[in-house]
Amino acid sequence: MTCKHVTAALARGNEKEATLDFTSGSPIYLQVIMEIRNRIITGNLKPGDKLPSSRELAIQFSINPNTAARVYSEMENMGLSYTKRGIGTFVTEEEEKILALKEEYTSELMEEFIRKMKKIGYGEEACMECLRKFLDEKKAMQENGCI
Amino acid sequence: MTCKHVTAALARGNEKEATLDFTSGSPIYLQVIMEIRNRIITGNLKPGDKLPSSRELAIQFSINPNTAARVYSEMENMGLSYTKRGIGTFVTEEEEKILALKEEYTSELMEEFIRKMKKIGYGEEACMECLRKFLDEKKAMQENGCI
């Protein structure tokens, strides 16, 4: 699977939880990438921050070192990180890249949502109404202690 | 792949376009199933409607006959269709099933959208605002003939 594929997969949203799901069809390395990417997008990880070594990453996520290495390899493909040989892997320092990433990903999420809703018959405004209703009901349920 | 897997994949939203994408990571048979499911949900295909034979399906979508057969096999597993031996495959006649399907899928789409947006730092109301803005901008661009 390539950089292109990874980006496509991210756009498609092949992810489940922050905690890895080893049984989901989604590749582990993608799940980890998405977790890290989200931390970068939210500013939890800042430009130039050192990422854990691939060996540490392997331990943190209980995955094989090779899989961890692949995570960083693909992230570098995507321009999310860079490597100093013998020193470590770092979050990209191109802040525009990170901003662009957030915007792109947000747009993708919305386009994906709208596109899928349209496929089952909802117009754009219907999407808004549907979401409004969904959130209100969710809120009501929470207030009533239904959860 | 089992029925459970298929259902999970549908929930994850492994789909791209009505036109099949043979190079995407998403399995062909899933893409076809989702296409048919969407037609059922939107009422384009009605309960009891006869579906094309798997051979016809293979031709229509330019896919391998084995893949077409798998489509119907999985759809039957999911309760979306049933088979009359020697006669053909038909859309399920359980209307509640179809209604439930639409509701479930819609909820899943919205939950997925909200969940992903939250991961990159958007609250529930922020999701609404962001979507509102996105749709307005899209509309404005179309009106200005930017597309």
Place this chain on the structure above:
Amino acid sequence: MTCKHVTAALARGNEKEATLDFTSGSPIYLQVIMEIRNRIITGNLKPGDKLPSSRELAIQFSINPNTAARVYSEMENMGLSYTKRGIGTFVTEEEEKILALKEEYTSELMEEFIRKMKKIGYGEEACMECLRKFLDEKKAMQENGCI
């Protein structure tokens, strides 16, 4: 190593021979990629051509199947090939991509040559003269049967 790195490495010219050199510092997968890329550039492999399966490739080059898989993975990164799951890997059908590839690579070779020559004191015209002389001497040696 990432797509970016691969492209950079190709530009740097980490290669030795058409036949793989397992002792050179250049990664095997890169050597194979460059071999295939050259075949594509020269038209030896045409757009849409099916490439050998990764298992076949592994046998042809006497490398591990994983290494062969990496070759195709990186090539897809670079836009040199695409994959139909369960069917095989194919040379990209974007002819412009291939043309651009040839032009880019040729320019890179020349820029690299000029840049390195300048570093050791040769001006642009001196590069031409030096190369002219080099080729003439080579020719003379061959004609005199020195090889």
Place this chain on the structure above:
Amino acid sequence: MTCKHVTAALARGNEKEATLDFTSGSPIYLQVIMEIRNRIITGNLKPGDKLPSSRELAIQFSINPNTAARVYSEMENMGLSYTKRGIGTFVTEEEEKILALKEEYTSELMEEFIRKMKKIGYGEEACMECLRKFLDEKKAMQENGCI
């Protein structure tokens, strides 16, 4: 890495810029060696000239002192420099060595260029023409202020 390896790498042309690139795959110590070698070849550094101490070198290039030490170690292996214990490191005084170095490296550059061009279908004369054209275009662009 041994002297042999270093020599091979130099022949392959693993270098980028006078300014070091810490993210390129090319080893830092090699980049520094090539920089110093180029200065020797061009006469910028003369036979017998004192080179900066490895500590100074480390500071000048912002590299690890161990890396700086390795630079001199490998250079001595290659016969580019010699060390007077307690006094410092000096450019070799064997002028023939330096001359030979320049000739060898120049030939290597040209052979490398020709070899790579041949791989993508250019004959020897075509190489000359291509280079001629490339330089002319470059010149024209500069004269037109395109850069």
Place this chain on the structure above:
DNA sequence: GTGGTCTAGACCACT
């Protein structure tokens, strides 16, 4: 048959 993923463990070079 195809490619994709993962584990396990090794070796290497660089800092």
Place this chain on the structure above:
DNA sequence: GTGGTCTAGACCACG
């Protein structure tokens, strides 16, 4: 210590 590469072999899903 770091990352990079390679081998070996396994399992899976897809067509």
